[in-house]
Amino acid sequence: MSAPTVDHRGPEFAGLARRVLEALKPVFGTAGPVVVYPSSGTGAWEAALVNTLSPGDRVLCFETGHFATLWRDMAESLGLEVEFVPGDWRHGASPEAAAQRLDADISHDIKAVCVVHNETSTGVTSRVPEIRAALDAAGHPALLLVDTVSSLGSIEYRHDDWGVDVTVTGSQKGLMLPPGLGFNAVSDKALTAARTSRLPKSYWEWGPILDANEAGFFPSTPATNLLYGLDEALLMLAEEGLEQVWARHARHAAATRAAVRGWGLEVLCADEREHSGSLTAVLLADGQDADAVRKIVLERFDMSLGTGLGRLAGKVFRIGHLGHFNDLTLAGTLAGVQMGLELAGIPVGRDGIAAALDHLRVD
Template sequence: MRQPGQHFLQIPGPSAVPDRILKAIGQQTIDHRGPDFAAVGKTALDGMKSIFKTEQHVFIFPSSGTGAWEAALVNALSPGDKVLMYETGHFAAMWQSMAKKIGLSPEVITSDWRGGADPDQIEARLRQDTNHAIKAVCVVHNETSTGSVSPIHEVRKAIDAAGHPALLMVDSISGLASLDFQFDAWGVDVCISGSQKGLMLPPGLSFNAVSDKAMENAKSVTMPRSYWDWHDMVGPNATGYFPYTPCTNLLYGLNEAIAMLHEEGLDQVFARHARHGAATRAAVRAWGLDVLCAKQGDESGVLTAVLLPEGQSADQFRATTLAHYNISLGNGLSKVSDKVFRIGHLGDFNDLMLMATLSGVEMGLAKAGVPHQSGGAQAAMEHLKQTAA
């Protein structure tokens, strides 16, 4: 049966695509080797440098974020290399699995999935590695499965304090363009991202931001690579072109997205996401439920993962809420499967959209019979009123 009105896509990505970007994507495809394409490609490549806040290299691949994970690993490392990986959640664990599959030797610092990476643990392990066997430290900036943020600038300080030469590799697939990220200032060597989160695009583009140190290192590593090779990109990218067929229409959309982010102002974008995250957590507390991220200061402005009481099915709650209120919420992944649901509040999103989302969640809790207190949406509204610009 048809449900009237707008469907609320409140998963933590893909995020809803604004009309401006849809219209840009809908332009006619042009010859990707012709003279008109150069401006499209150069605008996208230079524009992404402004989003990563870097003067170094940015590469754009036609792929999901998983492809960008692989591109980062195969360009920066050799078979058998040891990498120190901090497991903050499901996606950090998936990156570890990939590292193992392609012949690397991941060493994992585990956690309870309720906070970001601990720089002190990273520093302590690197201090023990006196032979510098560890070639890279891999950390997820915004863990999409848990709603926890890792302090990347503090991780860099930890690596430096240990006097260790390891590369700092960061997954900011769901953090970039929603949370502050400063590639150059924070001393990141490789950052991975994707198009379908804060950049407000459909899936299909992924990114590697790469430091000069990592580019130099890529000349001597021996991991097999072809499609993902950074050095094959450098020459064509210099004039706005690519070594193979690019996603031309998604690049149209990317250029529109970059323009929209700068029209609002990146600092305002980050503040908006932080404010919506705080309002959502106020709602969760008023419902008497727990936010999965328990470490104060690590909570995400991109999404909020909510723990349901023992014995309650998060998947059944989500199904009930979808059926009755036409709202899609994110599911729990791997070891928090059916225990949590995730509210996405990222991308092209405003106060009224958040209030509609939280009202739908609150009605869904009641409809599904989940024990809770009423008034969460009201608590969020009070927070928004008190913090309005």
Template sequence: MRQAGRHFLQIPGPSAVPDRILRAISMQTIDHRGPDFAEVGQTALEGMKGIFKTSQNVFIFPSSGTGAWEAALVNTLAPGDRVLMFETGHFATLWNKMARRLGLEPEFLEGDWRGGAEPDRIEERLRADTNHMIKAVCVVHNETSTGSVSPIAEVRKAIDAAGHPALLMVDTISGLASIDFRFDEWGVDVCVSGSQKGLMLPPGLSFNAVSDKALDYSKEAGSMRSYWDWQDMVGPNATGYFPYTPGTNLLYGLNEAIAMLHEEGLDNVFARHARHGAAARAAVRAWGLEVLCARQGQESGVLTAVLMPEGHSADAFRATTLQHYDISLGNGLSKVADKVFRIGHLGDFNDLMLMATLSGVEMGLAKAGVPHESGGAQVAMAHLIDTKEERVAAE
């Protein structure tokens, strides 16, 4: 039976696609080797440098973010190389599993899934690696499974303080274009991202931002690769083209998304996400529930992960909320499966949309019989009213 009104897709990605981007994607496909394509490709490649805040190379693949994970590893490392990774949640765990499958030897620093990577522990381990056997440090910036953010600039400082030459690789698949990320300033060597989160696109594009140091490594790295080879991208990208058929219509959408982000101003985008994250957490605490991220200052503006009361199923609550209020919430993954639900508040999102989302969650809690205090949505509303959005001039 049809339900009236719009469906609320409040998972932490894919995010809802704005009409402007849908219209751009619907443009007629053109010859990806013809003269008109060069402007499309160059606009996307140069535009993404601004989003990553880098003057170095950005490569675009027609793939999910998982593909860009693989590209980051196989372009810089060889089977048998040691890699230091930090367990911030489900997606850090998957990247670790991929490294093993590729023949690398990852060392996984155990985490509690309640916060981001810990720079002091990374520094301690690197100081002990006196023979510099560890070739890369891999960290997830915004851990989508937990709603925690890792302090990437501090991780870079930890590597430098240890006097270690390891590459710094960062997954910001769900962080890019939603929370601040500074590739050059923070000394990142390889960054991984995807189209379906803060960039407001459907899934299908992934990205590697690559330092000159990492690009040099890729000339000699010993892993087998073909589709993911950065070296094959460099020449064609210089004139706006690709070594194989690109996702042309997604590139149309990407260029529209980049324009929209700059029209709003990246700093305003980041401030909006931070404000919405704070309002969502205020609602959760007013309900008497617990935010999964337990480290103050590391909470994400992209999503809020909420722990269910003991004895109550997060998945049953989500199913009830979907059935009665047509809202999709994110599920708990692996270690926190059925223990957590996740509220996405990312992408093209405003105060009124957040209030509708939190009202839907609160009604769902009541309908599902989950113990809670009423009025959390009202607390979030007061927070939004009291914290007027401060906007700076658009770029």
């Protein structure tokens, strides 16, 4: 085509594609391939399942929050049998529960363990290495599939070192792009599983994509503009340095928790080892209406706080601190929350933002 859009079959685009596919690897912490789809992160969930599993396969999931529940639902829709470890939405996936289920599965019916690394609905980060350790301790061959939609590029994550088989993510959080790209980082073991997987697939099938990627192409039209944006975003991440990016998010998360405690409120995440670096969910007391706070903050300060999803509706609001975010943006965000809480009739005083600034100034 001589049309003005980027020619995704031409040499210029192929150079970009190869560069991007290579530069993605260190962000996932892998030496293996990363598959890129024009899709949401939800599409990349589906890709992880249909490439590795067969109808009726058993998968182990953890009820860590709203998104873990949605992934469970998807697995069932696709014809898989899900063993769902119940949870209270304040903790990550339990390594102890994982160990128990895997030890009990002597016949190795469980083909995959699905973990949401950072639950966007709760601000809880699961301890993936400990889940891996549970698999290893049990000598269990199940694949480890991990959703990193709201952690990759924000919170420490290591696909290879942690022995993950498929890492799922999207473009719109830590990669600082608009939504529209889904990703699968894929281990050798996952590629082997793909050879015998029998769930029907075509669009999501890794094989033809990886083959075409060799030459810098894609079997179906790629989302060219987002790939150009990704090229720049990966450069920015590399310039700041991944460890620095993780540290920045951890620091902002700590300052945010200092503010929440300064307000006399509770952080939803109940385990000090599992605080999220990319967002903080704030749990209000009985009788307090989180959505009323959100409404006031939106109307008065034009800032959109995350709503409580699923069973947390009305009880929590969520403060995001990921992507392009510096100390003063965080200070402005926390100022908006503090004023909004007061305006909603929740007396929080002046200590919240003061504590956050003490943290940011000193740390």
